[in-house]
Every structure is written in C-alpha cells, then in structure tokens.
Amino acid sequence: MTDHNVHAIPVIAIDGPSASGKGTVAQAIAHTLGFHYLDSGALYRIAGLAVVRAGGNLEIESDVLAILLKIKIKFNDSQVLLDGADVAEAIRAETISAAASKVGAHAQVRHALLQRQQNFRQPPGLVADGRDMGSVVFPDSVLKIYLTASAQARAERRYKQLIDKGFDANITALLQDIMLRDQRDSERAAAPLQKCPDAIEVDTTNLSVAQSIAQVLSYYRQIPGAGLGVGVD
Numbered sequence: 446m447t448d449h450n451v452h453a454i455p456v457i458a459i460d461g462p463s464a465s466g467k468g469t470v471a472q473a474i475a476h477t478l479g480f481h482y483l484d485s486g487a488l489y490r491i492a493g494l495a496v497v498r499a500g501g502n503l504e505i506e507s508d509v510l511a512i513l514l515k516i517k518i519k520f521n522d523s524q525v526l527l528d529g530a531d532v533a534e535a536i537r538a539e540t541i542s543a544a545a546s547k548v549g550a551h552a553q554v555r556h557a558l559l560q561r562q563q564n565f566r567q568p569p570g571l572v573a574d575g576r577d578m579g580s581v582v583f584p585d586s587v588l589k590i591y592l593t594a595s596a597q598a599r600a601e602r603r604y605k606q607l608i609d610k611g612f613d614a615n616i617t618a619l620l621q622d623i624m625l626r627d628q629r630d631s632e633r634a635a636a637p638l639q640k641c642p643d644a645i646e647v648d649t650t651n652l653s654v655a656q657s658i659a660q661v662l663s664y665y666r667q668i669p670g671a672g673l674g675v676g677v678d
C-alpha cells in the first residue's frame with residue numbers, strides 16, 4: 446500500500462489518562478464500525494514486563510532498548526504474546542502499569558514502538574487508544590478524542606474492576622497510583638499526555654459506558670463522509 450493510500454484510511458484517536466475508560470470505549474467503537482483496534486498501552490506494558498522479567502533497570506533507556514530489540518511481540522485475537530507466551534493477564538498487574546509508565550518516558554523507546562503502532566492502520570479503519578495517538582502516532586486522525594474523568598472516579602472504576610475479578614484492592618493506594626501515573630505521563634519530555642488543540646474532550650465522570658460510547662460515535666458520524674459502521678450496533 447502506498448503512503449498516500451495509508452493516509453486515506455480513517456483513524457479515530459482516543460487519548461486520555463489511566464483508567465478513563467479509553468479501552469472499553471475504543472473497543473466498542475471499533476466493533477460498531479468494523480474497524481481495527483490498537484491498544485498502544487499494551488505495547489508499553491509488554492516492554493515494561495519484559496524489562497522487569499529480564500531484571501533490567503526501567504529507568505535506564507539503553508537497558509530498556511536492548512531488551513525491547515530482543516523480544517518478539519504478537520497480538521492474536523485476545524492473546525498478547527511475548528516471545529510466544531500469552532501475557533494478556535500478566536501485563537494488567539498494577540506493578541506493570543508503573544513499569545509501562547517508566548519505559549514510556551524514554552524517547553528512543555517510543556521511537557522504537559512507533560512503526561509497530563502505525564502498522565495497525567489497515568482498511569477499513571482504525572480506533573487507536575493511548576496517550577499520544579492524536580499528537581504523535583496518527584496526527585492526521587479524522588477524529589481526536591480526549592477521554593477523561595476525575596481521578597477519584599477513575600480510582601473507583603479500577604477498584605470495582607479488581608474486586609470483580611477477585612483481586613484485593615485498596616482505593617487509597619489506587620488513587621495514589623493513578624495520580625502518580627498521571628503526573629509522570631503528563632510531565633515527561635517525550636510525547637507527554639496532553640489534550641491536542643484539535644481534540645474533543647469527553648469527560649466521563651458522570652457518564653455511563655454506553656453514554657460515553659454513544660457520544661464518541663455521534664462525533665464520528667458528524668464527520669462528512671464517515672460511514673455508519675458495518676459491525677453490530
């Protein structure tokens with residue numbers, strides 16, 4: 446496919462802070478429209494997990510890069526494969542959230558993951574979720590959404606998710622983790638979390654999941670030429 450054609454494939458970029466519901470909303474939109482889905486956070490999580498497992502130092506860029514260049518990453522339906530082993534569960538641990546945020550602070554690590562993310566742009570379209578989808582990875586996205594919610598609401602959602610899965614959780618610790626990750630993600634020099642000037646902010650603090658999805662879909666459908674979607678609505 447030529448570069449020109451690639452730019453004709455629509456991308457919906459959904460960026461925002463941790464636990465804002467980006468993943469749930471982005472997957473539902475992709476499903477409804479029949480688009481591909483990129484969970485860019487999973488890539489940073491795999492990189493973080495690989496460094497932790499290899500005993501590398503998350504703060505040292507060259508350590509992280511060396512490990513990243515050696516590993517094999519593959520997405521297979523619901524499976525996330527690191528060197529052939531499914532790590533879909535392992536990358537969701539809170540310790541790996543923090544590791545992902547640390548590896549994501551390195552500019553060269555971000556650069557090494559750039560093409561891999563752009564390769565997800567395939568017909569008929571892509572919904573990409575992350576922190577810098579609209580600003581760096583897909584700056585020509587047809588729709589840029591900044592999905593956010595108060596830190597308290599996000600901590601409560603994460604708490605409920607963990608309890609529902611049968612894990613122990615502490616709301617105060619979760620709130621602290623979220624605030625720390627927000628700070629690290631927004632203050633880093635390389636591709637910090639920020640609302641692009643051309644992004645539409647959707648604050649989900651007082652919205653249900655269904656309402657958040659409906660709102661983003663309605664923004665997409667207002668775009669001239671945007672299809673109604675081929676998936677299940």
Ligand code: C5P
Binds near residue numbers: 489
């Ligand atoms: O979205 P998720 O919580 O899975 O992302 C985990 C971490 O990966 C984030 O806290 C962030 O530091 C990093 N990340 C990033 N850029 C992205 C996606 C995730 O730096 N596009």
